[in-house]
Amino acid sequence: xxxxxxxxxxxxxxxxxxxxxxxxxxxxxxxxxxxxxxxxxxxxxxxxxxxxxxxxxxxxxxxxxxxxxxxxxxxxxxxxxxxxxxxxxxxxxxxxxxxxxxxxxxxxxxxxxxxxxxxxxxxxxxxxxxxxxxxxxxxxxxxxxxx
Amino acid sequence: xxxxxxxxxxxxxxxxxxxxxxxxxxxxxxxxxxxxxxxxxxxxxxxxxxxxxxxxxxxxxxxxxxxxxxxxxxxxxxxxxxxxxxxxxxxxxxxxxxxxxxxxxxxxxxxxxxxxxxxxxxxxxxxxxxxxxxxxxxxxxxxxxxxxxxxxxxxxxxxxxxxxxxxxxxxxxxxxxxxxxxxxxxxxxxxxxxxxxxxxxxxxxxxxxxxxxxxxxxxxxxxxxxxxxxxxxxxxxxxxxxxxxxxxxxxxxxxxxxxxxxxxxxxxxxxxxxxxxxxxxxxxxxxxxxxxxxxxxxxxxxxxxxxxxxxxxxxxxxxxxxxxxx
Numbered sequence: 001x002x003x004x005x006x007x008x009x010x011x012x013x014x015x016x017x018x019x020x021x022x023x024x025x026x027x028x029x030x031x032x033x034x035x036x037x038x039x040x041x042x043x044x045x046x047x048x049x050x051x052x053x054x055x056x057x058x059x060x061x062x063x064x065x066x067x068x069x070x071x072x073x074x075x076x077x078x079x080x081x082x083x084x085x086x087x088x089x090x091x092x093x094x095x096x097x098x099x100x101x102x103x104x105x106x107x108x109x110x111x112x113x114x115x116x117x118x119x120x121x122x123x124x125x126x127x128x129x130x131x132x133x134x135x136x137x138x139x140x141x142x143x144x145x146x147x
Numbered sequence: 148x149x150x151x152x153x154x155x156x157x158x159x160x161x162x163x164x165x166x167x168x169x170x171x172x173x174x175x176x177x178x179x180x181x182x183x184x185x186x187x188x189x190x191x192x193x194x195x196x197x198x199x200x201x202x203x204x205x206x207x208x209x210x211x212x213x214x215x216x217x218x219x220x221x222x223x224x225x226x227x228x229x230x231x232x233x234x235x236x237x238x239x240x241x242x243x244x245x246x247x248x249x250x251x252x253x254x255x256x257x258x259x260x261x262x263x264x265x266x267x268x269x270x271x272x273x274x275x276x277x278x279x280x281x282x283x284x285x286x287x288x289x290x291x292x293x294x295x296x297x298x299x300x301x302x303x304x305x306x307x308x309x310x311x312x313x314x315x316x317x318x319x320x321x322x323x324x325x326x327x328x329x330x331x332x333x334x335x336x337x338x339x340x341x342x343x344x345x346x347x348x349x350x351x352x353x354x355x356x357x358x359x360x361x362x363x364x365x366x367x368x369x370x371x372x373x374x375x376x377x378x379x380x381x382x383x384x385x386x387x388x389x390x391x392x393x394x395x396x397x398x399x400x401x402x403x404x405x406x407x408x409x410x411x412x413x414x415x416x417x418x419x420x421x422x423x424x425x426x427x428x429x430x431x432x433x434x435x436x437x438x439x440x441x442x443x444x445x446x447x448x449x450x451x452x453x454x455x456x457x458x459x460x461x462x463x464x465x466x467x468x469x470x471x472x473x
Contacts, residue, residue, distance in 0.1 A: 054183065055190035062204065072206030075214035077183040081331070082218055093333070103186060103332060 026068065033069045039122055040064075041079055042107070042115050045089055051104030053094070054080065080105060088114055157198030158188045161208070168208040172216060178330045178466040180215050186335045219328075256447040264324035265454025266447060269374040270382070275320065276371035279313050279364040282306075287361065300348050307357035314360035317367075318465055327458035330465050356468070363464045374453060381446040388439035395432020413438075 044060055045052055052060075057080075058073035065071055083089045088111035093101040107115070162181055169177045184205065191201035205211065249259035256262045283306060290303030311333055318329035334356060351357060391412070410417040415431045 053186075053190065055187045055194070058187070058204070059194075071204075072210060073187060073204050074184060074206040074211035077180070077187070078214045078218035081179070082222075085222070091332075102190065 029066065029068060033066065036122065038079070039115075039118050041076065042083065042088060042111060042118070045083075045105050046107045046112060046115055051092065051094055051106045053102040053104045055102075057105070083111070087111070154192045154198045157202070158185065158192070161188065161198075161202045161205070165208045165211060168212045169215075172212065173219065173328050174466045175328045175330045175462055176215055176219055178334070178468075179332050180211070181468070182330075182332050182334045184211070189335060254444065256444060256451060259447075259451065261326040261454070262447045262451040264326065266378060266382075266450035268321065268324040268454055268457075269378040269450050272320075273371045273375040275317065276364075276368045279317070280368040282313075283310060283361050283365055300352065304348055304351040307351055307354065307361060310361035310364055311357055313364055314465060317364065318461065321454075321458045321461055325454040325458045327455060327462065329458065329462055334468065359464065359467060363461070370457070374457070377453075378446065378450060381442065381449070385439055385443040385446055388435050388442060391427065392432045392434075392436035392439050395427035395429055395435060397432075 040061060041057070044057055048057075054077060055073070058071060058076050061076070062071045062073070080089065080091075084091055084105070087108055089105045089107055091103050091105050094104040095101045162185060165184055166177065166181060169180060187205060188198065188201050191204070192198055196204075249255045249261075251258070286306035286309070287303065290299050290306055293299030293302060315330070315333060319331070321327060322329040322331075409419075410425060412427065412431050413434050415428055417425050417427065417431075419425050
């Protein structure tokens with residue numbers, strides 16, 4: 001179910017500033033970001049040393065997003081709900097000295113196991129793609145052109 | 148109007164836009180969405196982001212609503228399972244997948260675990276209802292009585308916080324047993340960064356949502372008693388009629404009674420034999436079986452209906468926003 005939800009929701013999760021320009025590169029960037037955004041969300045929760053709240057998570061994803069990719073913070077929450085329903089993360093209200101209590105997320109054991117599986121899948125895919133596109137990389141521009 | 152109030156106003160305007168874009172959506176989902184948005188935007192503003200920038204980063208209302216709708220639609224689509232597949236009971240009696248056998252008219256109710264969940268809720272709901280009532284009535288009475296001392300008001304706030312927590316828990320119990328979508332999170336509690344301890348106490352004490360949660364939980368007890376009485380009576384009637392049916396059909400027992408007593412069972416007058424044994428005729432057993440099954444089926448339908456109505460009423464109370472945000 002999570003996969004289905006992610007496929008449906010993630011297209012609206014990231015946005016490309018250059019969308020209006022109808023650039024092929026921008027579209028490719030968006031598709032790539034959409035495909036791996038779920039991994040970034042779960043990994044960001046897993047990396048956090050303490051329970052992380054939605055705003056902090058969204059800000060961290062925005063700060064580390066590739067240039068041109070904008071994260072729509074509002075669409076992060078349905079994903080968190082699904083992850084919580086699937087048992088990948090748990091949430092709890094954490095009291096704050098600066099204001100009302102915040103709903104903070106922590107990765108569960110199942111979430112960690114799932115993340116490891118996703119990371120392995122990502123590494124396999126990355127290895128495959130790296131091999132295929134290697135001749136066209138930044139350092140091999142001329143070789144790629146020759147071929 | 149100070150800067151903080153202006154920020155809150157900007158957030159309220161966005162929440163209204165979000166609420167308008169969500170017109171027609173499940174109210175529990177809208178409640179959760181607004182609570183997520185409000186907490187996020189308040190955190191952003193507290194972090195020094197302007198409300199305009201926070202709202203822009205949050206995304207336009209239509210996109211956010213669409214994301215929630217898609218998630219919810221996928222969750223609902225997962226709840227119908229083909230006939231013959233095992234049901235995952237860990238998903239809750241009402242919240243998991245629903246067998247297609249449940250769609251069979253009239254008797255399908257026997258395969259609808261939401262009906263069984265509702266029946267369980269109607270009977271066992273008295274236990275948590277009694278707990279909420281005792282805790283809140285005791286706590287609030289003590290808090291009010293001691294409000295002239297330093298302990299009273301904090302105790303009242305504690306009780307209001309507990310009312311919110313218990314209300315959320317009760318909602319999850321309802322969703323788990325009846326399958327009706329209920330709010331899954333709190334609306335952000337009333338507190339602001341600059342508030343002093345006593346100012347926060349005042350905000351809590353004047354928070355209509357917390358008082359409404361407390362009133363709902365206290366007023367829930369008579370309803371729970373009524374449902375308990377109704378369904379224990381109906382369940383006992385069905386069970387006793389079916390017991391008579393089994394005694395008549397399979398004749399495992401002969402009922403020993405006072406030899407002088409005659410018993411009228413449906414259309415049959417049963418007369419004890421010389422040894423004082425009362426034998427239930429097979430025909431009377433078959434008739435009892437039919438009546439027992441009919442009563443049990445009716446009970447399940449009534450439980451499903453009562454559970455649904457109760458859940459809708461509870462949801463309407465839980466999603467009510469009294470703070471003027473939307």
